[in-house]
Amino acid sequence: MGKNPALVGVVVMVLAIAGAAVAASDHAGVSINGVQALQKLIDGNQRYVDGKAVCVNQTRDRRAELANGQHPFAAILGCSDSRVPPEIVFDQGLGDLFVVRLAGNVADPVAVDSIDYAVKNLGSRLILVLGHDRCGAVTAAVNGHEGGGEVGPMLAELRPAVAASKGQPGDPVANAIRENVVLMVEKLRNSKPLHAMVRSGELKVVGGIYRLDTGKVEILPDQSATQ
Ligand SMILES: [Zn+2]
Numbered sequence: 001m002g003k004n005p006a007l008v009g010v011v012v013m014v015l016a017i018a019g020a021a022v023a024a025s026d027h028a029g030v031s032i033n034g035v036q037a038l039q040k041l042i043d044g045n046q047r048y049v050d051g052k053a054v055c056v057n058q059t060r061d062r063r064a065e066l067a068n069g070q071h072p073f074a075a076i077l078g079c080s081d082s083r084v085p086p087e088i089v090f091d092q093g094l095g096d097l098f099v100v101r102l103a104g105n106v107a108d109p110v111a112v113d114s115i116d117y118a119v120k121n122l123g124s125r126l127i128l129v130l131g132h133d134r135c136g137a138v139t140a141a142v143n144g145h146e147g148g149g150e151v152g153p154m155l156a157e158l159r160p161a162v163a164a165s166k167g168q169p170g171d172p173v174a175n176a177i178r179e180n181v182v183l184m185v186e187k188l189r190n191s192k193p194l195h196a197m198v199r200s201g202e203l204k205v206v207g208g209i210y211r212l213d214t215g216k217v218e219i220l221p222d223q224s225a226t227q
Pocket of ligand 1: 079080081103104105132134135136137138
């Protein structure tokens with residue numbers, strides 16, 4: 001009994017189509033890796049700092065291109081502060097950044113869930129936690145720290161940063177802002193939905209601080225790289 005050539009042909013064709021579909025969705029689902037994504041943010045921030053923003057991807061064509069899908073190359077956890085809109089300070093446009101903004105850029109459970117969606121469903125391979133100078137939320141946490149007692153959910157999220165930075169030399173608010181970014185990066189890296197991808201090197205999580213006076217985002221040293 002020989003093989004039916006027509007049947008073999010159909011099977012080969014089906015396998016070929018299936019293979020092409022997997023490759024296409026892999027490609028579309030992960031636009032660029034974490035290192036490339038970070039470089040894009042750094043480059044865009046430099047354009048913004050220099051007053052040379054190109055306002056890329058803010059056209060009618062881009063809007064049409066995204067109508068049925070998005071693959072943002074980075075997810076940003078930033079503060080709600082009106083002076084630090086990620087799309088502007090990184091000179092990006094529609095569909096480029098998946099942004100979660102909460103006062104004090106805290107990685108509360110909903111923020112973690114939202115970012116997990118961007119990573120797993122939209123293909124983002126970089127998460128940036130973006131703090132900023134003179135953050136009102138962190139200032140409130142620093143000022144209220146000595147008071148103790150019941151606090152709201154935002155201040156509760158910020159308390160560990162205030163405690164960790166207590167006693168450090170320099171400005172207490174600036175220290176707490178930096179410590180908060182470091183702790184939120186750690187929290188995301190170690191979160192249940194994301195830690196396997198961080199460990200495998202598939203997902204990069206970094207912190208940065210936006211300087212209100214210059215517009216520059218200072219990327220904090222990658223503490224996981226030394227481990
Ligand atoms: Zn803030």
